[in-house]
Amino acid sequence: MSIRGFGIYIHWPYCLSKCPYCDFFSRIGKNVDQEKIINDYLDELRFYHNLTSGRTVTSIFFGGGTPSLIKPSLISKVIDTVAALWPTAPDIEISLEANPNTDTPTLFPDLKKASINRLSLGVQALNDADLKFLGRTHTLSQALKSIDNVLNTFENHSMDLIYARPGQKLPAWQDELKQTASFGFKHLSLYQLTIEEGTFFAKKGIRPLDDEPAVEMYNLTVDYLRQCGYPRYEVSNFAPPAGQCRHNLLYWQGDDYLGIGPAAHGRISIPEHFYATTHRCQLTPLTSQERAEELLFMGLRLDNGIDKPLFEQNCGLNFDNFINRTAAAEFEKMGLLINSGQNLRLTAAGFPVMNKIIEELL
Numbered sequence: 492m493s494i495r496g497f498g499i500y501i502h503w504p505y506c507l508s509k510c511p512y513c514d515f516f517s518r519i520g521k522n523v524d525q526e527k528i529i530n531d532y533l534d535e536l537r538f539y540h541n542l543t544s545g546r547t548v549t550s551i552f553f554g555g556g557t558p559s560l561i562k563p564s565l566i567s568k569v570i571d572t573v574a575a576l577w578p579t580a581p582d583i584e585i586s587l588e589a590n591p592n593t594d595t596p597t598l599f600p601d602l603k604k605a606s607i608n609r610l611s612l613g614v615q616a617l618n619d620a621d622l623k624f625l626g627r628t629h630t631l632s633q634a635l636k637s638i639d640n641v642l643n644t645f646e647n648h649s650m651d652l653i654y655a656r657p658g659q660k661l662p663a664w665q666d667e668l669k670q671t672a673s674f675g676f677k678h679l680s681l682y683q684l685t686i687e688e689g690t691f692f693a694k695k696g697i698r699p700l701d702d703e704p705a706v707e708m709y710n711l712t713v714d715y716l717r718q719c720g721y722p723r724y725e726v727s728n729f730a731p732p733a734g735q736c737r738h739n740l741l742y743w744q745g746d747d748y749l750g751i752g753p754a755a756h757g758r759i760s761i762p763e764h765f766y767a768t769t770h771r772c773q774l775t776p777l778t779s780q781e782r783a784e785e786l787l788f789m790g791l792r793l794d795n796g797i798d799k800p801l802f803e804q805n806c807g808l809n810f811d812n813f814i815n816r817t818a819a820a821e822f823e824k825m826g827l828l829i830n831s832g833q834n835l836r837l838t839a840a841g842f843p844v845m846n847k848i849i850e851e852l853l
């Protein structure tokens with residue numbers, strides 16, 4: 492029997508400044524009582540341990556916000572507590588998101604000493620004008636220095652960029668892609684800019700790129716990165732199998748994970764029951780229907796799509812009975828879906844219209 496993944500997400504909700512496009516739960520916080528916050532997190536871990544003892548932790552992910560602001564000694568404290576409470580996999584993946592504006596000569600070596608073994612760097616753009624537009628407080632030269640530092644310190648690493656910026660042209664994006672692929676990261680996360688309600692960009696009336704140029708940029712991204720050895724494995728994530736982010740795969744494959752910290756959510760299955768968890772250890776039972784819907788949303792994001800037996804194991808419903816089979820057959824005829832005995836997955840033509848397909852399948 493294969494061991495299912497079990498991950499722990501730790502959310503750090505503070506940043507040095509608020510980026511105008513960001514709707515993640517984060518606020519500006521420079522002098523917060525880190526010790527106290529982390530001690531509260533340790534209490535949350537102990538609470539969840541009672542419900543999940545005996546599980547083997549396969550990944551820990553420090554996300555944010557800007558978790559590279561947490562003192563490395565406190566990162567160590569979290570990791571040590573996890574290891575004292577649960578068995579951990581020998582090849583456990585421990586990731587942390589870092590911003591170039593928090594880089595110092597000691598940051599990455601200290602994080603490595605604290606047992607972080609995968610570093611994800613939020614670069615976002617590879618020119619100063621666009622970094623400024625995105626409200627980032629680092630320059631291109633700082634980003635390049637941080638890229639070097641990450642690559643020289645860690646063996647496993649990833650870099651984030653945001654594209655489809657207003658006014659961005661295809662050749663300019665192709666240049667950034669070329670530079671990005673040349674750095675040698677194990678993994679790349681490339682997101683199309685979305686304008687989220689309530690953000691500064693939304694209030695200013697900034698509009699995203701039109702669908703047609705955005706799809707053109709997406710297709711270029713997928714094709715170009717494949718040629719460079721970074722096949723797409725999820726809508727916005729690119730890596731060969733060995734470089735894939737095992738923690739994020741937990742979400743897309745419907746495995747269990749704990750969410751620690753404000754606005755962090757988790758999913759726990761306790762034989763026959765599924766729970767959504769939210770901050771301060773609140774557990775809400777999920778019906779099989781609710782669980783099935785989220786498995787469909789998450790699973791179709793993967794290139795490998797949805798594994799039907801796993802789906803059934805994760806929600807108790809038969810996949811073929813759950814979806815609208817007439818709609819699925821129609822999409823298959825249109826060349827947007829592949830529906831085999833074992834899997835349901837999108838084709839290359841299906842990815843850009845994923846949301847529409849999901850709507851019709853439900």
Ligand SMILES: C[S@@+](CC[C@H](N)C(=O)[O-])C[C@H]1O[C@@H](n2cnc3c(N)ncnc32)[C@H](O)[C@@H]1O
Pocket residue numbers: 512513514515554555556557588589590612613614615651652653682683684685686687
């Ligand atoms: C949790 S966020 C932020 C991590 C880190 N604080 C940073 O800013 O680099 C993870 C990633 O989501 C992406 N992201 C956030 N908001 C976005 C938006 N509105 N549109 C597209 N990508 C976005 C960025 O690439 C970011 O690196």
Ligand code: SF4
Pocket residue numbers: 505506507508509510513514515517555556557590613
């Ligand atoms: S994008 Fe990152 S650095 Fe900017 S506000 Fe959001 S979480 Fe903070």
